[in-house]
Amino acid sequence: MYNYKTGADYAKEQDRKDDLSHYRNQFHIPKDKHGNALIYMTGNSLGLQPKSTKAYINQELEDWANLGVEGHFEAKNPWLQYHEFLNKSMANVVGAKPIEVIVMNTLTANLHFMMVSFYKPTKTRYKILIESDAFPSDKFAVESQLRHHGFDDKDGLVLWKPRKDEALLRYEDLETILENQGDEIALIMIGGINYYTGQYFDLKKITELGYKHGCKVGFDCAHGAGNVELNLHDSGADFAVWCTYKYLNSGPGSLAGCFVHERYAHDKNLNRFTGWWSHNKQTRFNMRNEFDVLPGAEGWQLSNPPILSMAAIKASLDMFNEVGIKKLSEKSKKLTGYFEFLLKQLGEDTIQIITPRNPKERGCQLSIQVKNADKNLHNKLTEAGVISDWREPDVIRCAPVPFYNSFEDVYNLVEKLKSITDNI
Structure with a gap:
């Protein structure tokens, strides 16, 4: 080439x-x-700090100092809707529609929140399929979900393994697993790019295979967001999660991202954990109203987000928006x-x-x-x-x-x- x-x-x-x-x-x-x-080659672990980040954070510190609580409405970037300033840019980065994306929580927390909605085990279909060498946090999270629902975390975990003396995973082996156990698998949850080998999976192909066998499909895109063109909407996946401190350069432990496909945007009956930030914005501060969930990925929020972390994310996303x-x-x-x-x-x-x-x-x-x-x-x-x-x-x-x-x-x-x- x-x-x-x-x-x-x-x-x-x-x-x-x-x-x-x-x-x-x-x-x-x-x-x-x-x-x-130094020759810095670990943006896959922690991205470097944009020089603009300090100014973005300082803006919010100044507004907090000068406005106090009124900063929610009168800050240069009003805090009440700060997450909305990120949605379009983040959607562009991961190949989604703005209604499908939200910045909230941290990666593994988001994975659990997604499994609340999309892992729906029954007595006969309860297993979760992951890569055999998935990132440990993903493995721990899905094992705990199995235990939470009363299943054995070894029996309920299905591993997609490389062949002997090989490092990479083959789709034929995934197809074989699904042919043999597909009717027992409730959820496929794969790392979009494997953290160890760097293998980038065909998200659309995996989603189609999963749906062929009646499985829900989600991806951990921690090593994909800001690195490759994920095209999450076109993949058809039910959900995806990712962090922002690797290729998205938002700082250690910063907030994470979440994708929920738009086909669920107006499904108010879908099981989920809720909090006041997923409630209708027009009546959010009327404390005695019944819960009225927001449409789209915003409807999975729980609490008002940490603005200083979001400011760092905004600094980075503005650069991504500039370049594409x-x-x-x-x-x-x-x-x-x-x-x-x-x-x-x-x-x-x-x-x-x-x-x-x-x-x-x-x-x-x-x-x-x-x-x-x-x-x-x-x-x-x-x-x-x-x-x-x-x-x-x-x-x-x-x-x-x-x-x-x-x-x-x-x-x-x-x-x-x-x-x-x-x-x-």
Whole structure:
């Protein structure tokens, strides 16, 4: 697809040609003790801080100081409807309609709230299907839901596993599971991009397979939101959840996002947990009215949200709105493809990439295994000024994020990796 070349000059040339390269200067890049920029490759764990974030938060601090409670109505960005300022931009990022998206709570909390509505077990259909190596929090959450409903959390958990000596999951195996157990499975809940391998699943295909067998389908898109074009509406999934502190650069522990397909937007009978922020806005402050649920994803809110966290999300989403997920995805494919190209120059007898080779089946993360290496390799990379992510037993995850990583970053990373592996 791209005619990649070796050498530092090629990397510098690509950065000069890159229309998005100036966005790197709009982020705080961590530095070492000598003031040199580190090679930061862990946006898949915690995204970097936009330089605009402080001003966005300070605006709300000033309005709070000057207005007190009146800030709900008179702040520059009135707090009462602050979440509404995020809906359209977030919907654009995840490929949804504004009515389908809400920013609220945190990721695993949202997953539980979604299972309240979409996990409806019966005596014969009660099982939940997940990846065998799902992110631990997802596994813990679905196991607790099984126990909550009175089922055994081992018997009720169906695992979609890779084949022997393989790292990636195959759709044929998912089809086989559903053919054999589909009438016992109430919910399919898959990570949109697997945190470990970086495999990006075909959300629409999985949803169609699930619906063919009468299952509800949801996705944890923590590693997909802000990374790939998720197209959640077109996938047909019942729900999706994601965090905002990875590729969405909103800060540690920030609020999460939630998608509920519009076919449920006006279903007032759907089981859910409720609170006053899911109540009709026109009568929300008339404390003695009966509950009147809001349409769309807003109807899953419980409490008024933390404005300071939302301000950080707004700072990031305004940048996404400016660029668009499509352009970011295009650069991501080129940047990650270049990373893959350089790693191959080290020799596949030394480096194995477990992430899919097909750019349509991954985001910007590459998960790599180095022959005869252990965590000492990761430690040496860190000492060499590379911030990457180690996952047991033997995988280093690196994510060149298109917003702030450069081709030169990728080149320098691989050069440092080569220097270290040559001495193993």
